[in-house]
Amino acid sequence: MKxxxxxxxxxxxxxxxxxxxxxxxxxxxxxxxKKINLGLDLQGGMHLALEVDxxxxxxxxxxxxxxxIRDFLKKEHIRSAGVERVNGEKLSVKIxxxxxxxxxxxxxxxxxxxxxxxxxxEGGTVSIVLDLPEKEAERIKLMATDQALETxxxxxxxxxxxxxxxxxxxxxxxxxxxxxxxDTQRAKDLIGRTALLEFKLLDEVHDPKAAVGGTVPPGTxxxxxxxxxxxxxxxxxxxxxxxKRSLLTGAYLTDARxxxxxxxxxxxxxxxFDRKGARIFERITGxxxxxxxxxxxxxxxxxxxxxxxxxxxxxxxxxxxxxTEEARDLAIILRAxxxxxxxxxxxxxxxGPSLGSDxxxxxxxxxxxxxxxxxxxxxxxxxxxxxxxDMALIxxxxxxxxxxxxxxxxxxxxxxxxxxLTIGMAVDANVLIFERIREEMALGKTPxxxxxxxxxxxxxxxxxxNVTTLIAALVLFQFGTGPIKGFAVTLSLGVVSSMFTAxxxxxxxxxxxxxxxRVRRLSI
Amino acid sequence: xxxxxxDVNIDIIGKRKIAFCASCVLILISILSLLFHGxxxxxxxxxxxxxxxxxxxxxxxxxxxxxxxxxxxxxxxxVQSFGxxxxxxxxxxxxxxxxxxxxxxxKLQAALKTATGSxxxxxxxxxxxxxxxxxxxxxxxxxxxxxxLFITIYISGRFELKxxxxxxxxxxxxxxxxxxxxxxxxIPFLIITALIVSLVLFWFLELKYAMGAIVALIxxxxxxxxxxxxxxKEFSLPIIAxxxxxxxxxxxxxxxxxxxxxxNLRKYSKKPLEITxxxxxxxxxxxxxxxxxxTLVVVAALFVLxxxxxxxxxxxxxxxxxxxxxxxxxxxxxxxxxWQEFGKKR
Numbered sequence: 001m002k003x004x005x006x007x008x009x010x011x012x013x014x015x016x017x018x019x020x021x022x023x024x025x026x027x028x029x030x031x032x033x034k035k036i037n038l039g040l041d042l043q044g045g046m047h048l049a050l051e052v053d054x055x056x057x058x059x060x061x062x063x064x065x066x067x068x069i070r071d072f073l074k075k076e077h078i079r080s081a082g083v084e085r086v087n088g089e090k091l092s093v094k095i096x097x098x099x100x101x102x103x104x105x106x107x108x109x110x111x112x113x114x115x116x117x118x119x120x121x122e123g124g125t126v127s128i129v130l131d132l133p134e135k136e137a138e139r140i141k142l143m144a145t146d147q148a149l150e151t152x153x154x155x156x157x158x159x160x161x162x163x164x165x166x167x168x169x170x171x172x173x174x175x176x177x178x179x180x181x182x183d184t185q186r187a188k189d190l191i192g193r194t195a196l197l198e199f200k201l202l203d204e205v206h207d208p209k210a211a212v213g214g215t216v217p218p219g220t221x222x223x224x225x226x227x228x229x230x231x232x233x234x235x236x237x238x239x240x241x242x243x244k245r246s247l248l249t250g251a252y253l254t255d256a257r258x259x260x261x262x263x264x265x266x267x268x269x270x271x272x273f274d275r276k277g278a279r280i281f282e283r284i285t286g287x288x289x290x291x292x293x294x295x296x297x298x299x300x301x302x303x304x305x306x307x308x309x310x311x312x313x314x315x316x317x318x319x320x321x322x323x324t325e326e327a328r329d330l331a332i333i334l335r336a337x338x339x340x341x342x343x344x345x346x347x348x349x350x351x352g353p354s355l356g357s358d359x360x361x362x363x364x365x366x367x368x369x370x371x372x373x374x375x376x377x378x379x380x381x382x383x384x385x386x387x388x389x390d391m392a393l394i395x396x397x398x399x400x401x402x403x404x405x406x407x408x409x410x411x412x413x414x415x416x417x418x419x420x421l422t423i424g425m426a427v428d429a430n431v432l433i434f435e436r437i438r439e440e441m442a443l444g445k446t447p448x449x450x451x452x453x454x455x456x457x458x459x460x461x462x463x464x465x466n467v468t469t470l471i472a473a474l475v476l477f478q479f480g481t482g483p484i485k486g487f488a489v490t491l492s493l494g495v496v497s498s499m500f501t502a503x504x505x506x507x508x509x510x511x512x513x514x515x516x517x518r519v520r521r522l523s524i
Numbered sequence: 525x526x527x528x529x530x531d532v533n534i535d536i537i538g539k540r541k542i543a544f545c546a547s548c549v550l551i552l553i554s555i556l557s558l559l560f561h562g563x564x565x566x567x568x569x570x571x572x573x574x575x576x577x578x579x580x581x582x583x584x585x586x587x588x589x590x591x592x593x594x595x596x597x598x599x600x601x602x603v604q605s606f607g608x609x610x611x612x613x614x615x616x617x618x619x620x621x622x623x624x625x626x627x628x629x630x631k632l633q634a635a636l637k638t639a640t641g642s643x644x645x646x647x648x649x650x651x652x653x654x655x656x657x658x659x660x661x662x663x664x665x666x667x668x669x670x671x672x673l674f675i676t677i678y679i680s681g682r683f684e685l686k687x688x689x690x691x692x693x694x695x696x697x698x699x700x701x702x703x704x705x706x707x708x709x710x711i712p713f714l715i716i717t718a719l720i721v722s723l724v725l726f727w728f729l730e731l732k733y734a735m736g737a738i739v740a741l742i743x744x745x746x747x748x749x750x751x752x753x754x755x756x757k758e759f760s761l762p763i764i765a766x767x768x769x770x771x772x773x774x775x776x777x778x779x780x781x782x783x784x785x786x787x788n789l790r791k792y793s794k795k796p797l798e799i800t801x802x803x804x805x806x807x808x809x810x811x812x813x814x815x816x817x818x819t820l821v822v823v824a825a826l827f828v829l830x831x832x833x834x835x836x837x838x839x840x841x842x843x844x845x846x847x848x849x850x851x852x853x854x855x856x857x858x859x860x861x862x863w864q865e866f867g868k869k870r
Contacts, residue, residue: 041833049656184649185629346653348624355577355647355833362831369829370822377818381525414762417834420826421769421841424819425776428811431818432780435811442530461783464682465776471674472772476765479667484765491769 004516007508014500015395018402025405034405038179039412039486042360044353045179046187047482050152050343052172057144057341058089058137065111066091067245072106081125090117090131097124144340145172152176152191152343154336159190159329173346184350186329194298194342195333197250197271199284202292202304203241212239219244223294225301227321240301242294247284249338252277256334258327261319267327268319271334278314286310297330349482363416371397371423378427382434384523388509389430392501396426399497400490409493412486422494428465429502433458434524447522448514455507462503466495528810536853537802537861543854547743554750564749567758568650570664572657573619576632577648580612584640589614592639596631598623607832613647621653648833664764665711669718671768672741673697675775676722676734683733683782693725693734736859737778740851744774748844762837770844773819777812777852784808785857797864801857809853816849 024030040047062085069091070083081094091114095103103126107114113136117129132140149168156164156178165177181187203220211222225238255272273281284293285307294304295318302320322330375393378386400419404411437454445453473495476488513519558564568575578589586603593601593616601618629646636644652660673694680690700721704714719742726735745767752759784804792800823845827838 049653185627188624189627344653345622345624345651347656348649348651350646350649352645352647354579354645359831359833362829363834366825366829367822370825373821373825374818377821381814383525413834414765414837417826417830417837417841420822420830421819424822425773425815427818428776428815431811431814435808435814438526439530439807461780464779464783467678467682468675468775468779469769469772471678472671472768475667475671475674476768479663479670480761480765484761487762487765487769 004508004511007504011505011508015398018398021402021405022398025401034408036401036404037408037410038356038360039410039415039483040177040179040349040356041351041413041483042356042363042411042416043180044351044356045177045181046184046351047347047349048176048178048188048191048345049169049347050148050174050176050191051346052145052148052174052339052343053341054141054144054172055088055341058132058140059085060341061140062089062091062132065114069093069106069111072110073103076102076106078102078106086129089137090129092127092129094125094127097121097126100126103128141172145174147340148343149174151337151339155190155332156187158332158336159187161187174343180353182353186325188345188348190329190333192343192345193333194339195250195336196298196338197253197334198246198296199248199281200242200244200246200294200296201288202294203243204292206241208239208241211241217241223296223299223301225304238301240294240304242296242301246296247293248273248277248280250334251338252280253334253337256331258324258331259317266319267322267324268317269322269327269331269334270315270317273314273316275314278312281314281316282310282312359413360416363413363420367416367420367423370420374423374427378430382524385430385434385437388506389427389434391509392430392498392506393423393426395505396422396494396497396501399501400493403493403497404490407489409489410486411490412483414483415486415490418487418490419494422491422498425469426494426498426501429458429462429498430506432462432465433502433506437522437524441522441524447520450522451507451510451514455503459503462499466499470495526810527813528806532809533803533806534809535802536805537798537858540854540858540861543858547851547855550747550750551743554746554753557750557753561753561756564753564759565756566657566661567760568617568652568657569760570657570661571619572621572652572654573617574621574623574649574651576616576646576650577606578614578616578632578636579645579647580614580636580640581643581645583612584614584636584642586614588640589616589636592636595635595639596623612642613832621651624649624651660761662711664761665715667764667768668745668771669701669715671771672718672722672738675741675771676738679737679775679779680726680729680731680734683786684731686729686731689729689731690734693722693729693731696725697722732860732863733782735863736782736856737775739859740778740848740856741771741774743851743855744770744844744847747847748840751843752840757836757839760836762834763840766837766840766844769841770848773845774848774851777816777848778856780811781805781808781852781857785860798861801861805853805857812849812853816845819845 020032021034024033025036066083066085073080073083073095078099079096081096083091083093086092093103113132114130115133117131119126119128145168149166152174153166156166156176161178161181163179167175169175176191178187203217206217206220208222211217216222220241221244223240223242225240227236228234229236252273253271254274256269258267259270260267289307289309292304292306295302297318302318318330371393375390378389380386382389397419400422403409433454436458437450440450440453441447470492473488473492477485477492480488586605589603593599593603598618598620601616604615606613606615629649633644633646676697677690677694680693681687697718701714701718704717709717722738723735726738748767748770752763781804784807785801788800788804820842823838823841826834827842830838
């Protein structure tokens with residue numbers, strides 16, 4: 001029968017295509033190079049959702065603008081009673097009345113983007129409150145997230161994770177998936193550090209120890225140096241009083257790498273500034289010989305060496321009794337640059353590699369046990385026809401695996417559960433058909449017409465029944481994340497392939513037996 | 525081999541009053557248990573907090589672990605053993621969601637080693653901040669709602685062949701939800717409202733099959749949630765997935781029975797509805813039992829052998845499949861009959 005040949009060709013083509021898609025998973029580097037991806041829950045790894053504190057980005061922009069205004073006031077010899085950030089995102093400037101016109105000129109010429117919120121004149125002092133217009137503020141916030149994403153991507157790339165997935169979610173969230181990562185804490189520290197490098201002069205007039213319990217002199221801040229003594233394993237905390245104003249930041253860095261101090265055999269991070277940074281560094285060191293310059297990273301003092309002489313060439317070093325690993329990570333984050341704003345971990349899911357492999361083992365084992373039980377049961381209950389259903393079941397599993405590889409879907413632990421559930425439900429279509437066939441035979445029909453009627457009557461029912469499961473699976477896919485999405489994928493693949501195998505593939509076997517081999521008695 | 529002989533005719537419809545009572549009792553117990561426990565017990569996915577799964581190299585006991593946690597100021601954390609007894613695995617749960625920052629896992633490992641004298645492996649950390657937890661909760665509930673909506677459209681369209689009416693139902697449902705969401709109702713109430721609205725719509729538009737199916741669905745989900753509440757198990761994202769699967773599965777069963785009822789109504793249009801429905805259920809009984817059996821077998825394999833992480837998920841499926849099979853036989857079809865008894869035309 002020609003019809004049968006064509007159907008056989010289609011099924012053979014599907015099987016061959018499926019096998020081709022499965023092969024790369026078993027034998028690496030085979031064409032078409034599409035492996036079944038394992039989810040984080042199966043191969044171990046880390047999922048992080050970060051929130052970028054975009055308000056902080058706005059605040060630091062305002063803070064920077066404040067510094068610039070202060071510089072202008074100094075240059076133009078305008079007497080001022082202070083430039084200060086107020087309410088987080090506003091800038092208050094107080095100047096004496098006679099210089100007001102001159103200040104307005106500076107505002108117009110050099111800070112056209114600033115908006116004047118209020119202006120008052122009290123006893124010869126003009127106070128002006130400035131801020132950024134909403135549109136500009138929004139732009140800075142959006143930029144902060146994009147920049148943070150870029151910086152984090154840089155850091156992870158340099159850290160060396162294969163196939164990381166980093167993406168923006170919503171306005172200020174960043175999703176990070178790092179499959180197969182082992183030292184999750186180290187990765188998290190690397191990602192989460194702001195890494196703002198600053199060079200600040202030490203306040204050598206006041207005693208930092210006095211400031212610890214008492215008041216901090218104006219214009220300075222109290223920062224700590226924290227070292228872990230390698231011998232005693234104890235933290236040593238030293239207070240430092242540093243000038244608030246940072247003279248140079250990591251923004252001018254072009255390179256940072258780990259080097260080994262030949263004298264103490266200790267790793268340190270050598271940094272290199274770009275031309276502008278080198279010029280600033282040369283000026284600072286020239287102007288402050290014999291003073292101490294603190295190297296501050298994320299509000300922590302790393303070292304505060306005495307400047308011996310003017311340093312040209314734009315190179316400096318950060319020391320701080322690092323392990324090689326710490327020094328390497330520090331070099332990475334310095335090279336990748338500072339985050340424009342601090343980030344907060346909103347969600348973390350970490351699965352260790354051993355748990356992942358346990359999950360796969362247990363998942364596959366229960367799948368095999370469940371599958372074998374169903375296979376045996378079907379043969380006992382339906383005899384020969386049960387064998388046909390079992391064949392369809394195995395074919396079904398091959399199709400699901402091929403589908404997972406072909407669509408580059410991710411197999412997760414709930415995904416394996418989805419496959420297991422499909423094994424139970426896949427035989428449903430066959431059961432429906434077989435029960436119909438039995439009914440028709442009970443009415444006294446010949447095997448061939450009973451089979452034909454059975455398939456015809458069961459088809460619509462099977463379609464109806466499966467569409468509902470498919471609807472649930474599609475909704476799950478739309479709303480689910482990670483492992484749940486994986487479950488939805490395998491469930492949908494299972495439903496579709498079980499309809500194909502039950503309605504199309506098994507029918508070929510029956511038609512072949514009843515028409516070509518003229519089998520008279522149906523084993524069902 | 526045959527479990528059910530072809531000429532079998534069990535009086536299922538005749539026992540519908542008993543089934544009705546049994547269902548009502550089960551639902552009542554579920555609701556009471558939920559009220560008693562103050563609503564569903566949300567896991568970290570929905571409530572926020574941290575779960576840490578640790579494995580010790582040698583045996584450890586809970587008081588020692590708790591002592592170790594105290595040094596990290598985690599006194600309020602709960603500790604419970606996890607998986608098989610010989611695994612030495614424990615789950616540490618806390619409502620705090622900011623403890624996993626900077627160097628936490630090293631400190632935890634050190635603290636647990638000092639307290640128990642056994643090497644510790646941190647196998648899994650799940651930390652969900654309160655904001656994310658709220659987002660996930662809303663998303664999960666919306667997933668349930670949309671699944672319901674689409675299934676409603678499909679059933680009323682497919683069985684009553686009233687696609688236009690089903691479109692109207694969907695639009696009305698969405699409109700009602702939109703209106704109620706403007707009242708700032710919490711999402712669980714929104715879902716319940718949507719359910720009531722859809723039941724009322726089915727009643728007035730005379731969509732009896734859709735009514736039967738949806739009542740069966742509500743029945744199944746309520747009882748599964750109730751069983752979870754009675755056993756004091758936590759709701760997490762995978763459990764929502766399991767509930768949606770149960771919805772799909774239960775409907776699958778219901779639809780197969782309904783299909784047969786429609787077919788037989790055409791065939792024996794002279795016989796009373798009661799007999800036709802009973803006959804249809806009996807004709808499909810063999811299939812219903814077989815499929816439930818194969819599905820139960822594999823899910824039981826998953827429940828027993830699948831490991832701790834998938835355990836609750838498999839449990840939900842197990843309960844759902846049992847309840848779903850029962851409801852497609854004893855709940856969904858009798859609703860069709862109840863329709864007639866309430867005086868609505870066939």
